[in-house]
Amino acid sequence: MRICILGAGGLGSVFGALLARQGVDVTLIGRAAHVDAINQNGLQLLGIRGEHTIKENLTAVTDARDTEGEFDTLMLGVKSTDSEAALAGANCLRDRVSVALSFQNNIIKETQLADWLGDASKVIGFSTFEGGLLEGPGRVNNNMTLETSSYIGELDGSASDRVTTLAETLNNAGITTRVMDNIQQVMWEKLTQIANAAGWSVSCEIGNPDLTFADAMVLPEGAEHYLAVAREVLSVYKAMGYTPQNFYTPVSKLKELDSLDDEAAIATITAIGQAMLDGGYRSRTSLHDDILAGKKTEVDFILKPFIDKATELGLEVPTVTACYRIIKVLDNYLK
CATH class of the missing domain: 3.40.50.720 (NAD(P)-binding Rossmann-like Domain)
Known part of the structure; x- marks a missing residue:
């Protein structure tokens, strides 16, 4: 070959x-x-x-x-x-x-x-x-x-x-x-996971270049924001007729975030963050890294599809939209 x-x-x-x-x-x-x-x-x-x-x-x-x-x-x-x-x-x-x-x-x-x-x-x-x-x-x-x-x-x-x-x-x-x-579903579910992580991490952590993915997950406010973004991207994904499958287990927890109540979901998020810190996992999403490196991002390919699809389906995604606006402002000044 x-x-x-x-x-x-x-x-x-x-x-x-x-x-x-x-x-x-x-x-x-x-x-x-x-x-x-x-x-x-x-x-x-x-x-x-x-x-x-x-x-x-x-x-x-x-x-x-x-x-x-x-x-x-x-x-x-x-x-x-x-x-x-x-x-x-x-x-x-x-x-x-x-x-x-x-x-x-x-x-x-x-x-x-x-x-x-x-x-x-x-x-x-x-x-x-x-x-x-x-x-x-x-x-x-x-x-x-x-x-x-x-x-x-x-x-x-x-x-x-x-x-x-x-x-x-x-x-x-x-x-x-x-x-x-059902490869179309796999690709949409991965994008759901990435949009959740990228939109959340930049909107939470971009003001401090020393912070990595797990640092905000272990805080109540960070976990609450993560869940808010997750609920909205999942609402779009599910409205397309898909059910979360966690194709990329164990890093994917979309099934849990979709099925658990808020308190249990937030506890799950903070536990994931703590496990990352305990395991020495110190990384960010590529979109977050691009901003810190002064590079143009893929925000229009990662977050914008959920805003467009939400409009098409008659859904409201205010948290995702806010994340998108924040990143677009930053992106405007990147090369």
Whole structure:
């Protein structure tokens, strides 16, 4: 199998490293410093799966025009805000790709890929909770995984050999992947979880750059705010006909937050926060990190869909709307 990853950032590099290590022919398209380091010294994979340097089965280029041959799968790994430019720069690949999927956290990624390819039948649904952080050129930290870290499926819910084959390839590489007949729900539920976490953390903690995700969860007011955001994004998710499943257990607690009364839900949130602190978990959402780094955020891809869908369904989401407005003001002054 040959796989091209358009966007060799943290997550793209993790997938590329794990797949190449298993013997898959991988081409990464990334930024010059990262590509140069990979070509000189290999791709260094750090983190929860140990330390490895991958040199075999791995090609790194800065421009899609430098790729060679045809690819069974293209994986889109750039930020949602960069999709249009990245795909436009990869037009030479459109007729050389059999299947395309995206790592991104948004609900338009499949449509964007279909429009780019000119053929919606080439696009499959994908969702992952694998974590990757670039620690420098040629170095990526695989800092997150789960018992089932990824889901894949045809967008119409049908079964197919291509989905089964790709799932087997990912599983063989150690990326635990499950084939789903409801991949649309999986993608919406993940976005629900991310919108909850991102909107809450920025609106709670952005004034203090030393605070991480758990610091506000252990406070009553922080837990109450977390629950308020959760209730609203869940109201939209459920109004679409979905029931929370906790696909990304144990980090997902949407079922509990939906079913428990306020007091029990708040206790659950504070307990999660305390467990994070006790375990030394000191991280933030990527949207929160982007703001602290002075980068434009993906707020219009993460929170705005819930506001738009709420309007469509006749629901009120005032807390989510307030979070969105706060982040949009901050985003306006970022580059």
